[in-house]
Amino acid sequence: MYVKFALLACLLAFQQCSFSQQSKEKIKSMDTSKNPVFSRSSTDKVNLSEEEWKKILPADVYHIARQKGTERPWSSPFETSKEIGTYHCAACGNALFQSDTKFESGCGWPSFYQPISKTSIIYTPDNTHGMRRTEVQCGRCKAHLGHVFEDGPPPTGLRYCINGLILDFAKAKAAEKAYNEKNKEQ
Numbered sequence: 001m002y003v004k005f006a007l008l009a010c011l012l013a014f015q016q017c018s019f020s021q022q023s024k025e026k027i028k029s030m031d032t033s034k035n036p037v038f039s040r041s042s043t044d045k046v047n048l049s050e051e052e053w054k055k056i057l058p059a060d061v062y063h064i065a066r067q068k069g070t071e072r073p074w075s076s077p078f079e080t081s082k083e084i085g086t087y088h089c090a091a092c093g094n095a096l097f098q099s100d101t102k103f104e105s106g107c108g109w110p111s112f113y114q115p116i117s118k119t120s121i122i123y124t125p126d127n128t129h130g131m132r133r134t135e136v137q138c139g140r141c142k143a144h145l146g147h148v149f150e151d152g153p154p155p156t157g158l159r160y161c162i163n164g165l166i167l168d169f170a171k172a173k174a175a176e177k178a179y180n181e182k183n184k185e186q
């Protein structure tokens with residue numbers, strides 16, 4: 001009997017382990033092989049037609065990026081992620097936020113208090129849905145990211161409330177590795 005319990009406990013532990021691995025899998029970088037404009041280093045502006053975007057973006061990313069969609073709250077693994085690295089635009093690769101400016105706002109979407117640079121983001125007034133909000137868009141490809149509110153923590157007092165689907169995460173270690181390999185080649 002005791003052995004059976006032990007076996008069951010083992011199985012449960014194994015299952016839990018594979019579950020947590022699954023959720024980590026989700027955080028891995030997205031497949032951008034079909035996206036010719038995706039670049040984590042280029043700063044050239046991207047200007048594509050809606051039709052072209054539709055061809056190269058996954059349907060859920062397209063809905064957020066080009067149709068100003070909003071993902072379900074608490075649906076993004078990035079909301080609670082504490083991994084160290086850089087968050088890029090999932091549509092074009094533009095660097096948007098560093099993980100050290102991310103905070104838990106409890107609003108259900110990944111939240112940051114400061115973008116990576118002044119030009120990484122575009123601000124547009126948004127008066128839809130009977131609210132006065134400020135929309136934030138990617139500074140390189142104008143993808144809809146989310147909104148910015150003035151109830152964030154110091155030092156900025158801002159809360160950039162961003163759809164996780166439009167974020168592509170680059171782990172600090174992966175970036176370091178790529179940098180070292182590039183230097184080796186030279």
Ligand SMILES: [Zn+2]
Nearest residue numbers: 089092138141
């Ligand atoms: Zn972009």
